[in-house]
Amino acid sequence: MATKPTEPVTILSLRKLSLGTAEPQVKEAKTFTVEDAVETIGFGRFHIALFLIMGSTGVVEAMEIMLIAVVSPVIRCEWQLENWQVALVTTMVFFGYMVFSILFGLLADRYGRWKILLISFLWGAYFSLLTSFAPSYIWFVFLRTMVGCGVSGHSQGLIIKTEFLPTKYRGYMLPLSQVFWLAGSLLIIGLASVIIPTIGWRWLIRVASIPGIILIVAFKFIPESARFNVSTGNTRAALATLERIAKMNRSVMPEGKLVEPVLEKRGRFADLLDAKYLRTTLQIWVVWLGISFAYYGVILASAELLERDLVCGSKSDSEVVVTGGDSGESQSPCYCHMFAPSDYRTMIISTIGEIALNPLNILGINFLGRRLSLSITMGCTALFFLLLNICTSSAGLIGFLFMLRALVAANFNTVYIYTAEVYPTTMRALGMGTSGSLCRIGAMVAPFISQVLMSASILGALCLFSSVCVVCAISAFTLPIETKGRALRQIK
Template sequence: MQKMRYTDGDPDHADSDKTFTVEEAVDCIGLGCFQWRIFIVSGLITAADALEMLLLAVLSPVLRCSFGLTDFQVALITTVVFCGMGTFAPIWGIVGDKIGRKSTLVNVTLCIGYFGLLTAASPNYIWILILRGMVGVGMGGSPQGFTLLAEYLPSKNRAKVLIFSQIFWAAGSMFEILLAALVIPTIGWRWLLAFSAIPVLTVVPLLWFIPESARYLVATGQYDKALRNLNYAAKVNKSKLPEGRLVKSQVQTETGRVRDLFSREYLRSTLQLWMLWFGTAFAYYGMVLASAEILRVENEKNSHSCKCNYLTSEDYKTMIISTLGEFICLPVNMLLIDCIGRRLTGSLNLAGTGIFFLLLQLSVPRWLLTTFMFAVRGFSSATFNWIYIYSSEVYPTSVRTVGMGMASAWARVGAMITPFVAQVVLAASVTAATWVYGLICLSCAAVAFFLPIETKGRPMPQTVVYDSFQ
């Protein structure tokens, strides 16, 4: 039989009087300018991702009219993006554990920006599908920025800083809706595509000014580079590293090994996380898409016209207000995640998402409908923020990005399915669509509650170790 454990120190340096691990070094360096630089770059990537995501919601009504698309064809535009993300998320995860977080991010941002710009010149519907799919390929690797930031944060500050990083996604979402309200009615949807792709390209040169993850470097045996990066971090933060020699916190294993995700210690966590990533993405992107579709269906009923209805200024106003709900996840998660723990926080967020999704089927005044949409966006965004934090904390460094990549792939499966609920089923029956979302969210709330590992106050493990015993 095999038993998993973690061992302290490094056998290669067993005789050293004083040693320290990356975890101890990062805690000793503390939170300062060094981390805030990475925070900004990682946040800009997140904001650029949000632009590309919200683009799908505001673009759908326009493309429906411009190309005479059916509900199924409109949903397919969103699905191909998530198909690219789901297919390449685990691949980018393996690449990130093999060649490093920083190098992977450079390729990811170039891919998103390049194909995003090309989409603006799409001559027809087929080319839109192809090029948006390639944008999705790049977006499958965007969690690398979140991982890089998490691996340089002191344990006592990690959760709060990662929660606060959600402000970039919320700001990017808000900016995209405002941009759409200004650009689409004046110079057209192609310019919106171009303007939405430019921000991610501006991040590429900034990536050269942030260091590779010291945790990754130690996990791959590059001690000199890891120590150099940690010394630089200490210098920027005006602090010092612990005395002694940098060592591995556990016996080293190969990085990026997928089978470690199914080891005795992590099998249950992996399977439950896959369910949670699926449900989280299904609900969040479902609300993003449904917000435009619900308003379009309402306009169709009021005008008694065909399905070719552009969003009005009042619709954009409603979407902007509901998007503000994403900012409520900051105080909610900050108050709860270190107080009641990770598992219960995730469970409460998912339950809130499900309850308010069910309320969307009610026939209510526009202001109350906006309130329900505001709440769904807030709780679903808080859930996404939570699942990233929990996943980055539960897996060891040696498989952290591949673990998040595999889980993210399941999120993309949920995101690939959700357009057909939010844009096809909802067009036929708002009640049926909201019940699907509500039940899935409430089921995931139970799954989150019974996660096997509570990561509150738990150091980020470095690697997976197996021991044989009789």
């Protein structure tokens, strides 16, 4: 009986020991990444401002690119240019774009998206204004090439938007950016219809430079990408940016400490050709090249069909043949046909087509996925290029051009989104830059098909465009990675 009272004491001491051993355990501190913060903060007022300001880069880019299409008939007459000389202007613009697209992409991954975007806009606005004072054809070509160099950096606006948008909103908001490209295209055509017949093409270029100058001032309201800042070790700046966004959106930040690995190796060409991304990169390049070839082919072909009145192989009664030189041997025909008001209306109607398929494009991107959606629209683009061979009325031509513009715009929407999503932060700008650079090869070739070959054989030119689109559709369908619903990766 004397030993029984000791049992509760033993049990009590074990409980004390158990409680005592639990006390030293320290709870792990909570951490979060930029991806966690972006998803937690969600969509709000900051993203609306981001969409409006960064989206407006598309307005400026569209005006600078489309300007060549509306100015070509005027400079053809003023400087008595042949077909290949008119085509060379567009080709050199895209040559500048091609060279500097890689350079700006490389610099953006190393020094920041925002800085490169600002530099590209300052560059583009400066040389665009200088173009309006070009004393000769050679100077015009050189200065427009410099404008192409500046425009190549505008894609950093899309990258900044992509890196700030939550995953579920990227498939909806990024395609809507096409509205800005449409606005820029319509604006330059509308301005051309008023300014060229009255005060001339030089004033058109000066007026077209104004939106870019205004946008430079608006850039101060958009911060550097938080994903880029953490990749360089500048966690404090990234955290300040995320807190600012949360405040603007009236949302909350995730609990804990922002933690991301510092990525020393950024913007390296070797990463694009790494075994993990080699096939994807090569196929993306093929798709970009083909889409650009088709897109600018449609724009320039529509202008050529209107300027030269090549519907059903006919020639315009109002076409004037201008010859250069005094001797018969040096004379070469330069077709001088200024756009009439009806031609501008046709260009506006076909340009509006760029947004016609936007709702279907958004649905396809979000429900069918990026790859399947792109392959379908590329296949349809090939079909409508073939349909342009049909001898039809002016209304029929407008209808075909309308659908073609809608389809090629949908192609560009999808490939931009896919490229921005498939690469990690360490190589996203370089991946976009090299893709944009390679695609300009297609844009450089397109003028000689649309403005030179089409004059000799409409069937041959349109069949070539169609064949390239078929190749791109196959390449898009077989891409190894689908990015639908996929979070943006920081590292490989």
